[in-house]
Amino acid sequence: MNNQIHSSLKVLLVSDLEKSKAFYRDVLGCEVTDWWAIRDGLTGLGVKLLQAISPEDVYPNRKPAPDIYCYVENWTALDELYEEFKAKGAKMVVEPWIDPESGPWKEFALVDPDNYCLAFGGTNGK
Template sequence: MEKKSQIHSSLKVLLVTDIERAKVFYSDVLGCEVTDWWVIRDDFTGLAIKLLQANDPKDVKPNPPAKGVEHGFDVYCYVEDWQSLDELYLEFKEKGAAIAIEPWVDENNGPWKEFAVKDVDGYCIAFGGTDGY
């Protein structure tokens, strides 16, 4: 008997220092739909985050880098193809996003192309994928 799928999406929960400032960033810079409950782009199967106001700014803790890498990732978004990746990069850059990692290609894995931005609390949001394979 074939097992039916039970989970259709998930989202990341991020504590933020200033909920209103974070909502403006995700709306104006990353082009997300922003409500009182979440920020999403390309529906819940795309970028989906729940922002929560931290009790204390010290509670906001972006992930540290893993061993051997320069940046820690807090959210990773897989893209459809490199054209989509390049379009996102240009859109975010034009809107003033802080680019944490410029687009680059890892020829040994895929090849895989990615870039990353940092939000107003220092969370690193990466975008990457293969070229439609």
């Protein structure tokens, strides 16, 4: 069977569309259009931002589950992303840490203006 799905986008209902667009563009380095916010092409980080009708429609996952998980190729790339996002003012909710039992696996997490949690992690390229 041929692979038929080559990418997907997470849809986020947001409280302030312009504020969210600015965050994804200015802090996360995404290309932001009227249709999506993407970084590293459609197989990278892809988010569709939609204005919520009411504040109750904005509903991030409850902790500890992130709303979006981004897999990163290796720890060098992960460390570079962390430094980039932190320098641009991202609110970190999980500082980089290593789980030696899982690969070892390293990750960090941040939140967007609506407290949607975006986690980034991966093994060290092995």
